[in-house]
Amino acid sequence: MKLSADIIEQRLSHxxxxxxxxxxTSGQPHQVPIVFVWRAGKIWSPVDGKPKHGTxxxxxxxxxxxxxxxxxxxxxDEDWSQLWxxxxxxxxxxxxxxxxxxxxxxxxxxAIAGLKQKYPQYKTTAVLNEPPTLLAMTPIKYRSWxxx
Amino acid sequence: MKLSADIIEQRLSHxxxxxxxxxxTSGQPHQVPIVFVWRAGKIWSPVDGKPKHGTxxxxxxxxxxxxxxxxxxxxxDEDWSQLWxxxxxxxxxxxxxxxxxxxxxxxxxxAIAGLKQKYPQYKTTAVLNEPPTLLAMTPIKYRSWxxx
Numbered sequence: 001m002k003l004s005a006d007i008i009e010q011r012l013s014h015x016x017x018x019x020x021x022x023x024x025t026s027g028q029p030h031q032v033p034i035v036f037v038w039r040a041g042k043i044w045s046p047v048d049g050k051p052k053h054g055t056x057x058x059x060x061x062x063x064x065x066x067x068x069x070x071x072x073x074x075x076x077d078e079d080w081s082q083l084w085x086x087x088x089x090x091x092x093x094x095x096x097x098x099x100x101x102x103x104x105x106x107x108x109x110x111a112i113a114g115l116k117q118k119y120p121q122y123k124t125t126a127v128l129n130e131p132p133t134l135l136a137m138t139p140i141k142y143r144s145w146x147x148x
Numbered sequence: 149m150k151l152s153a154d155i156i157e158q159r160l161s162h163x164x165x166x167x168x169x170x171x172x173t174s175g176q177p178h179q180v181p182i183v184f185v186w187r188a189g190k191i192w193s194p195v196d197g198k199p200k201h202g203t204x205x206x207x208x209x210x211x212x213x214x215x216x217x218x219x220x221x222x223x224x225d226e227d228w229s230q231l232w233x234x235x236x237x238x239x240x241x242x243x244x245x246x247x248x249x250x251x252x253x254x255x256x257x258x259a260i261a262g263l264k265q266k267y268p269q270y271k272t273t274a275v276l277n278e279p280p281t282l283l284a285m286t287p288i289k290y291r292s293w294x295x296x
Contacts, residue, residue, distance in 0.1 A: 016224055019167045021169040022177065023171065023175070027171070028218070028237055029169035029171055029216065029217060029218040030169075031179070031218045031219075031220040031235055032220070032233065032235070033220070033222045033224065033231075051293075051296075053293060069177060070169065070176070070178060070179045071179075072167055072179040072181070074167075076164055076165035076181065078269070080198060083181075085180065085181055087179055089176055121226070125228060145199075145201060147199060148199075
């Protein structure tokens with residue numbers, strides 16, 4: 001069974017974590033857990049102050065070479081009748097705040113405010129690193145499943 | 149920071165859920181949560197009796213066309229100092245039990261026993277659908293991260 005449109009909206013608005021899959025230039029799928037916020041019809045994820053591997057991050061390098069990406073929200077539960085997942089095929093754009101045009105910058109500022117509201121952890125962790133960078137993901141296709 | 153070899157072994161042995169990323173034939177990354185068991189140096193996941201979309205499953209169709217896949221284990225926690233992930237680049241093979249040679253069949257039987265032991269849910273859910281099919285994933289590269 002599928003998730004209803006209402007539940008999809010609710011999960012995108014409130015679920016705390018997603019898994020992002022991109023492709024590296026050798027064609028190898030790459031996954032990483034991300035925090036995100038749902039704003040202006042896009043899924044936004046910051047390159048934030050949590051400790052990181054490498055500069056630039058693989059997710060950024062991969063998206064610059066190939067914008068086709070996948071977002072997965074799901075919950076594991078020992079009661080398998082409670083299982084569900086939501087997969088979104090997305091077009092992933094890298095937004096460098098300093099170089100963005102006014103419309104994009106204003107959308108990004110809203111997303112940053114949304115991230116701070118959704119995650120109180122950003123009171124003590126920087127929401128953006130230098131250079132200020134966001135992943136902006138536009139949904140292309142939704143697919144969902146629930147056990148019952 | 150990375151996870152130690154001991155912790156990696158422990159997570160692969162006991163963590164209940166992973167996310168699998170494959171590639172479809174249009175080059176779009178595809179993700180799905182899976183249950184799995186770690187046996188004989190491989191990550192095994194069954195095409196089990198949980199309700200499913202489509203036949204054959206996308207993950208199976210994708211792997212038959214392209215064995216490059218990614219496995220992600222991670223735990224989200226509101227305390228961001230507890231975050232960690234383990235990513236494994238894998239070569240994904242589809243094992244049809246009925247057509248497998250003796251060595252493969254014996255490995256697969258061990259994996260099935262391991263799945264039943266790890267997941268008591270298989271007392272009431274079939275561990276294999278028809279035709280009996282397993283995903284066997286051989287690790288190629290490990291990458292891990294923990295916040296502290």
